[in-house]
Amino acid sequence: MNLQNRIAVVTGASSGIGLCLSETLLEKGAVVYGLCRREPTLSHESFRWIRTDLSLAGDISHAFRSIREGALQIDLLVNNAGSGLFGNIDTLTPEAWAAVIGVNLTAAFLCTREVVPQMKLQRSGTIVNVASVAGKRGFKGGTAYCASKFGLNGFSEALMEELREYGIRVCAINPGSTDTAFFDRAGISSPKRMDPNQIARIIVQTVELPDDILVDQIVVRPL
Ligand SMILES: NC(=O)c1ccc[n+]([C@@H]2O[C@H](COP(=O)([O-])OP(=O)(O)OC[C@H]3O[C@@H](n4cnc5c(N)ncnc54)[C@H](OP(=O)(O)O)[C@@H]3O)[C@@H](O)[C@H]2O)c1
Secondary structure: OOOOOOEEEEEOOOOHHHHHHHHHHHHOOOEEEEEEOOOOOOOOOOEEEEEOOOOOHHHHHHHHHHHHHHOOOOOEEEEOOOOOOOOOHHHOOHHHHHHHHHHHHHHHHHHHHHHHHHHHHHOOEEEEEEOOHHHOOOOOOOHHHHHHHHHHHHHHHHHHHHHHHHOEEEEEEEEOOEOOHHHHHHOOOOOOOEOHHHHHHHHHHHHOOOOOOOOOEEEEOOO
């Protein structure tokens, strides 16, 4: 997909991978709608911020209604927003569990169902889900986060099979440790962290592949 004048929606555009990705997409000539709670520090004529709390279904439907008022079609959806709460199972409250699953998994489902009907009609479109290596392998203290990211990978794989016959590409990218505020909050110690700009570039390169090429899963680790 040539990104010039394409319409992209990026969730979690206010920091880390989502902010770098929004900047990279704008450099490529795309129009970017960023869905998040905090206003992104991005001033570009083709960037539009829609304040959205992705844990609220009503906010998500309102955001996509606003996008449809200004854009004829959505070419790219990146379900990137994520939240992590880590700790032992006996201290993990049902509320914390629901919050992690809500943003990392349910919001991806809700955003995806907003874009799929139009993508089916246009017989094109790309959906990228930002999962994690924690969605490939469990780790101590990560029950909720790993469950959400394993879930997102399962969602992606099933969705990929469902939508490929409509010309819609679905890809899950699974980064390892990446140098963002999220990583710091997670309290995980890792001497090696990737630059979020690199993750953004990998996503953009994947999206830019010819429309008849489908990369359905990517795992990226620091060497
Ligand atoms: N950093 C890593 O090591 C790493 C590794 C693998 C995967 N990931 C994944 O990469 C994705 C991006 O994370 P990051 O590392 O870039 O972290 P980050 O800098 O903390 O960014 C997280 C983004 O998610 C948004 N978000 C969180 N809760 C939200 C909510 N309720 N409503 C709307 N937006 C919400 C935040 O926006 P607001 O706060 O403005 O709402 C923010 O823009 C996440 O899915 C994360 O799980 C990260």
